[in-house]
Amino acid sequence: MTFSIARSALLAAALVAAPIATLSLAPTPVEAQAFSALRQAIAEAAAQDEALVAFYRDRDFQPVWTVTEAADRRAALMRALEQAHVHGLPIDRYDTEGLRAAFHAATNPYLRGQADVMASRIFLQYAQDVHGGFIDPSTIIPDIFQDLPHRDPYGLMSEFLDSDPHRFMASLPPQSPAYTRLLRTKLELEALAADGGYGPTVQAGSLRPGDTGQAVVQLRNRLMRMGYLDRSATAEYDSALQAAVVNFQANNGMTADGIADADTIRAVNRSVEDHWNEIVLSMERHRWLNDGQVHDRLIFVNLTDFHTRVIDNGEVSFITRSVIGARDRQTPEFSDEMEHMVINPSWYVPRSIAMRSYIPNILAGGSTYMQLLAGGRQVNPASIDMSQYTVSNFPFDLRQPPGPRNALGTVKFMFPNRHAIYLHDSPDQYLMEHEVRAYSSGCIRLDDPHEFAYHLLARQTDDPVGLFQGILATGEETYLDLDVHIPVHLTYLTAWVESDGHIQFRNDIYGRNARLSAAIQSLGVVMPDPAS
Structure with a gap:
């Protein structure tokens, strides 16, 4: 049974005149046949999506968006979609105008059912994107192994219905101060672009204190626009400009000497x-990385920055320089939990490294400080006829015992993972003085491993130095558990904003950002046109 002609005309007029947030889309009273048709329309529209079928089935296929009491729900969704660009999301995938039109056109049970399921699909797409990311990086970069924190669709819909819709939508993006600072900076850059950007580029190969001329003016003006220099009319590379260059270099991971080299x-x-x-x-x-949990402590290894940080309650509490994997042995990106440290560690040599660096010398009869293991037991190299083996069929594992020459140094920090990646000390501390520190076979070497250990242990003992040094002095390989496991993120940020507001940029050392940027731009994520 359909509505009367008079009621249909009144409803149509209301749909044209009323804003979405206040529409009364549910006819009253709803006769049994019309409501049955609405439920059938919802069932048909949701049929290709198992999660939505289960969600609507458990609610007897009743609408959740196209009813009078869902006005706030519709308003919260539409507002979030209209602001999706603020989060740098691909807004075209949400069909905001199509959804608006579907709501306005929902004048019969079939169209109401179609609009209701359309709203649910778009809500889920947006919610998953803004919460856990809109691209799967592993399909673009093989060395990224992040498990995206996408939420269960059924649970997501159910929680939304049981919550204040506006607050729920606001809770979906990462709530960390770091994300908030990035979002604010994004908006500031858009405003700066609309105001002309940074101005003409510097037309010089290099500049240094004492130089004068147009190129110095260009350098001065760009640093002024970037916020590194107060307004000035000088055309000389003076002390103020030099200080601005120092700060710029520091915020871009360069040697901060105040000389504007190439x-x-x-x-x-x-x-x-x-x-x-x-x-x-x-x-x-x-x-x-947005798992929806509040962590009072995180370990953050930023590969592009060659630093490892401990983040306590959103602020950096410890930082140390690091060495990462070489360009041909890149450190992967992934997350795990640090469980323990090993003091006076042995080094069990990975097969790839053994074949490249150690086995050829052993087969040639050279001396080695490596122990040969068969089935976990040490064997004497002198008792073995090495002539029967080649690099490829060499049957022994190699172990370097604890000691001053150990490749892992005096301690390693373990978050067991399938990549065999961990943090550790290193006897090659001279590498920490290099600006670009990509030398390892994939693991992370720390500049201050003992201080890092003390910092971690301070939460479970009153004497972290004494505990650590006492074990170290034994010379024995010792496992020391962390009372509370700590989330570890090996990530690749080429841009972030410090708590003091300074924007940091780093080079794309592995070329990952270039490929990811191309992917998100292909989805329509581009800087707004200042003229629009």
Whole structure:
């Protein structure tokens, strides 16, 4: 049974005149046949989506969006979709105008059912994107192994229905201060682009204190626009400009000597759009880590920055320089939990490294400080006829015992994972003095491993130094459990914002951001046109 002609005309007029948030889309009273048709329409529209079928089935296929009492729900969804660009999301995938039109056109049971399921699908797409990321990086970069924190669709819909809709939508993006600072910076860069950007690029190969001329003016003006220099009319590379260059270099991971060499000029000449792209990609990377939990402590290894940080309650409480995997042996990106440390560790040599660096010498009769193991038991190299083996069929494992020459140094920090990656000390501390520190076979070497250990242990003992040093002095390989496991993120941020507001940029050492940026741009995530 359909509505009367008079009621249909009144409803149609109301649909045209009323805003979405206040529409009364449910006819009253709903006769049995019409309601049955509505439920059938919802069932048909949801049929290809198992999660939505289960969700609506458990609610007897009743509408959740196209009823009078869902006005706030519709308003919260539409507002979130209209603001999706603020989070750097691909807004075209949500069909905001199509959904608006579907709500307005929902004048019969069939169209109401179609609109209701359409709203649920778009809600789930947006909610998953803004919460856990909108691209699967592993399909683009083989060395990214992040398990995206996408939520169960049924649970997501159910929780939304049981919550204040506006607060729920606001809770979906990462709630960390780091993400909030990135979002704020993104909006500031958009405003700066609309106001002309950074201005003309610096037309010079390099500049140094004492130089004068147009190139110095260009350098001065760009650093002013970036916030590194107060307004000035000087055309000389004076002390104020030198100090600005020092700060710029420090915030871009360069040797901060105040001389605008070729690398510094190249970085200064990057556009607002370049910086915006880096910020947006960092926001997406933060979504990949958004497990929805509040962690009072995190360990954050930023590969592009060559540093390892401990984050306590959102603030950096410890930082140390690090060495990461070489370009041909790249450190993967993934997350896990640190469970224990090993003091006076042995090094069980990975097969790939053994074949490349140790087995050829052993087969040639050279001396080695490595122990040969067969079935976990040490064997004497002198008792073995090495002539019967080659590098490929060498049957023994190699172990380097604890000691001053051990490749892992005096301690390693374990978060057991399938990649055999961990943090550790290193006897090659001279590498920490290099600006670009990509030398390892994939693991993370720490500049201050003992201080790192003390910092972690301070939460479970009153004397972390005494505990650590007492074990170290024994020379025995010892496992020391952490009372509370600590989430570890090995990530790749080329842009972030410090708590003091300073924007940091780093080079794309592995070339990962270039490929990821191309992927998100292909989805329509581009900087807004300042003229629009």
